[in-house]
Amino acid sequence: MTEPTLHQSVGVPYTRIYAIGAARGDLTVTNDDLAGPIDSSDEWIRQRTGVITRKRASAEVHAIDLAEAASREAIEKAGIRSDQIGAVIVSTISNSVQTPSLAALLADRIGATPAPAYDVSAACAGYTYGIAQADAFVRAGLATYVLVVGAEKLSDFAKPTDRTISFLLGDGAGAAIVGPSDTPGIAATVWGSDGSKWDAVGMDRPLKEAFDDPEGGFPTLRQEGQTVFRWAVWEMAKVAQQALDAAGVTSDQLAAFIPHQANMRIIDEFAKQLKLPESVVIARDIATTGNTSAASIPLATHRLLEEHPELSGGLALQIGFGAGLVFGAQVVRLP
Known part of the structure; x- marks a missing residue:
C-alpha cells in the first residue's frame, strides 16, 4: 500500500495591513x-500622564459594540466582503464574560461566520x-484575510x-484587515514576556475571591x-x-512611531532612547483618548492617518507592552 502524502497549506510570501477602523467611547x-x-x-x-481628557463609553455600550463599529469601518476601507475574512482575532481584557469569546460574537455580528x-x-x-x-496565518495559507x-x-x-491607573483608562476599539501583498508589509515581530513582574499590572483581586467575598468589591x-x-x-x-x-x-527611515499609549512621559522617553529624528511623526493619542490597552495602537494609527494622510505607504514602528508583563513590536507599512 502506498504511503499517503499529507497536503499542507501554503500561503503567500508577503502580507500587509489593508485598512484600519476605529471606535471611541x-x-x-x-x-x-x-x-x-x-x-x-x-x-x-497632566504632568504625571499627559492625559487631558479620555473617551469612555456609556453604560449601555460594551466592548463588543466598539469592536463591531471599528471592524465594519476597517472592512469597508479594505474593500473586501465580511465573508472573505478567514479568521477573527480579538485582543481584550474587558470582555463582559470569561467565556465565550468576544471574537466569536463579533464574527457573527459582522457576517464573518464560520471563520475561526x-x-x-x-x-x-x-x-x-x-x-x-495574522501575518503568519496569511503566509501559511490558513486565511486570505x-x-x-x-x-x-x-x-x-x-x-x-x-x-495608580484608573485616571488613565479609556474605552475604544481599533481594527485592522491583514491580507496578501506583492511586497513585504509586515516585518518580523519581536515579542516575549517577563512573568517575574506578573503582579506589576493587573486586577486587584482574583475572581474567585470576589465571588466568595462579594463585600470586598468587584476586581x-x-x-x-x-x-x-x-x-x-x-x-x-x-x-x-x-x-x-x-x-x-533605521529610525530615520520611519514615517511614524506608534507605541502603546500608556503614558506621555513613557512615549517621550522612547523617542529620546531611539534618537528619533524630527521627521518621524510620533503618536500621542493618549492626550485625548486615554490608555485603551489593546486598542491603543490601532486607535493611534487611525488618528495619525486621518491627521497626516501623507503617512500612508510609509513605515511605522509599533510596540505594545503591558500586563504579564508581555511585549510585542514590529515595523509595518501603513495602509
Whole structure:
C-alpha cells in the first residue's frame, strides 16, 4: 500500500495591513471629573500622564459594540466582503464574560461566520500579538484575510479611588484587515514576556475571591507605576530597537512611531532612547483618548492617518507592552 502524502497549506510570501477602523467611547471625561476621589487635580494628572481628557463609553455600550463599529469601518476601507475574512482575532481584557469569546460574537455580528474566531489575552501588547498571528496565518495559507481587533471597555474595571491607573483608562476599539501583498508589509515581530513582574499590572483581586467575598468589591485594575515605568523606558526601548533591526531599517527611515499609549512621559522617553529624528511623526493619542490597552495602537494609527494622510505607504514602528508583563513590536507599512 502506498504511503499517503499529507497536503499542507501554503500561503503567500508577503502580507500587509489593508485598512484600519476605529471606535471611541461616546463620553469625554475630563481630569476634573476624576480628580476628587483620588485627591488630585487636573494639573497633577497632566504632568504625571499627559492625559487631558479620555473617551469612555456609556453604560449601555460594551466592548463588543466598539469592536463591531471599528471592524465594519476597517472592512469597508479594505474593500473586501465580511465573508472573505478567514479568521477573527480579538485582543481584550474587558470582555463582559470569561467565556465565550468576544471574537466569536463579533464574527457573527459582522457576517464573518464560520471563520475561526478567538480572543487573545495579552493586554496592551495584544494588538501586536494579533498582527503577528495574522501575518503568519496569511503566509501559511490558513486565511486570505484576517481581522485583528483590539477592543476595551476599561472603565468597567476602573476604581474611582485608585491613584495608580484608573485616571488613565479609556474605552475604544481599533481594527485592522491583514491580507496578501506583492511586497513585504509586515516585518518580523519581536515579542516575549517577563512573568517575574506578573503582579506589576493587573486586577486587584482574583475572581474567585470576589465571588466568595462579594463585600470586598468587584476586581478592578491597579499597577505598580514606578516598576512599569522603569521597565517600559529601559527594556522596551531595547525591544523597539530590536524590531528595527529585525526589519532591516533605521529610525530615520520611519514615517511614524506608534507605541502603546500608556503614558506621555513613557512615549517621550522612547523617542529620546531611539534618537528619533524630527521627521518621524510620533503618536500621542493618549492626550485625548486615554490608555485603551489593546486598542491603543490601532486607535493611534487611525488618528495619525486621518491627521497626516501623507503617512500612508510609509513605515511605522509599533510596540505594545503591558500586563504579564508581555511585549510585542514590529515595523509595518501603513495602509
